[in-house]
Amino acid sequence: MKFRQLKIFKVTVNKSERMKVEQIAELLDGKVVCGQDLLDRNVNSVFASDLMSDVLTLKSDDLLLMTGLGNVQTIRTAEMSDISTIIFVRNKKVNPDMLELAAENDMILIECPYSMFKASGILYQAGLEPIY
Template identity: 45%
Template sequence: MNLKEVKQLLDAEVLVGEDSLDREVKTVFACDLMSDVLAFVEDKTILLTGLVNPHTIRTAEMMDINAVVFVRGKTPDEETLKLARETGVVILTTRHILYNSCGILYSNGLCGANIVHR
């Protein structure tokens, strides 16, 4: 699946990275605690979260996360969007809650990311 399909499935709006929607997505990780994001390593993962701050983008960049989808209609401030542009992290927002967003993506073939115990 690619980010364009994710956008369509979640009825999402692209805030940053419209030209990168062809990126492949293999797995999804969903949480609001960025320290939990650091507990996994997967290739071609997207992050679903309600946490809309620069720390989310920094974590995504550090973990090579393809894109961040902000749930519950949340939109980040301009500082966070600027950081996403600078780091190449695609940002989408959806009105769906976290639980429903995960269910939609799972029912359309995306699996959850595996936890790597360190």
């Protein structure tokens, strides 16, 4: 039987433990394109969605948004929902309008080359919590 080779992560965090955004960016091989000076911010839970309508129904804030939707309404939705960190998966790029709005709102934006499934798996394994 052939086993899939699993990458061993250096960072192991207990469940429910908060994690610095800097570590998250590292785990996801991510490029921080906004908020480079804010990376010591902590995150405890993640919501992954391409549908902003779903993000707007969340009652909790203090979460990290993972999405493959790269447009200015992603940033607006985060602004309204008090979300301050966004990871753009599937190699989606942040455009200048998004960058400007995110900077105004002290957000951290990270571009990540991984699929949503892979990025979610890595963060879940590292101990970050789902919203539900």
